[in-house]
Amino acid sequence: MFSELVRKNRSIRFYDDKNVPFSKLRSLIDDARLSSSTLNKQSFRYILITDTQLTEKIFNMTNLPTKAKVPLQNRPKAFIVMITNKDLQLSEKFLYYNIGIATQNLTLSATEKGLGCIVLHSINFDNLDKVLKLDSQKKSVSLIGIGNPIQKVEIANIDNETEDLTYYEKDGIHVVPKLSTKALIYREI
Ligand SMILES: Cc1cc2nc3c(=O)[nH]c(=O)nc-3n(C[C@H](O)[C@H](O)[C@H](O)COP(=O)(O)O)c2cc1C
Incomplete structure (x- = not known):
């Protein structure tokens, strides 16, 4: 939920x-x-x-x-x-x-x-x-x-942190790129 x-x-x-x-x-x-x-x-x-x-x-x-x-x-x-x-x-x-x-x-x-x-x-x-x-x-x-x-909004999951993270419009949908969990965790110790 x-x-x-x-x-x-x-x-x-x-x-x-x-x-x-x-x-x-x-x-x-x-x-x-x-x-x-x-x-x-x-x-x-x-x-x-x-x-x-x-x-x-x-x-x-x-x-x-x-x-x-x-x-x-x-x-x-x-x-x-x-x-x-x-x-x-x-x-x-x-x-x-x-x-x-x-x-x-x-x-x-x-x-x-x-x-x-x-x-x-x-x-x-x-x-x-x-x-x-x-x-x-x-x-x-x-x-x-x-x-x-x-407004219709969708998330795009991004694994590669060098990708452009700017939001954009595609087929009338507002797309918000979000870094994946894998891309965000810098270190596990
Ligand atoms: C502190 C802060 C200031 C922001 N100011 C603006 C703004 O002035 N105009 C705008 O269109 N969006 C603004 N935003 C929205 C961001 O662009 C938006 O959070 C980002 O694109 C990610 O989309 P999401 O909120 O759907 O995750 C702001 C967001 C934050 C957290």
Whole structure:
């Protein structure tokens, strides 16, 4: 079951026109909140966004329309922004580790509920702070797009680590090359 879910939990860039209600987004936070964090400080908070104007604005700040050529109507219908205090007494190596764990819990939870997600860090977070009118002592540190997926995604298992690992489209399917277990284990002692 877990292996199936983790294989299904792929980055999704194209979504249908259905909205994602706040109740669903809250249920994702309810799973993300149980994540491990350094000293159990739980030092970030979440902004849930479904407002049409704002989702359009944020979508246009990401690389989805330019790189993946996602049309406006197929944008994520909701965004979750993680924010933290600017004067957080925690080094970045811990902060981003914590964000990674919470993000994975959140996206696994979304996938299990039939939603799709995309982590979006090719964005200017200072500009995002301005768009969100964040308090001056806060800053955004992560952005996740969410919606009802319409994109077909497959994994290609790769044994040869010198192969190109860039994702690609084939016959209308988004293919994500993943190194095999054999290729990943460097040493067994
Ligand atoms: C920290 C992080 C930042 C990312 N930023 C972007 C982004 O700005 N735009 C985008 O299209 N995908 C982004 N991605 C998604 C990756 O491209 C994706 O994880 C990768 O292609 C592997 O696909 P998978 O998530 O389905 O395994 C990001 C992923 C991570 C973990």
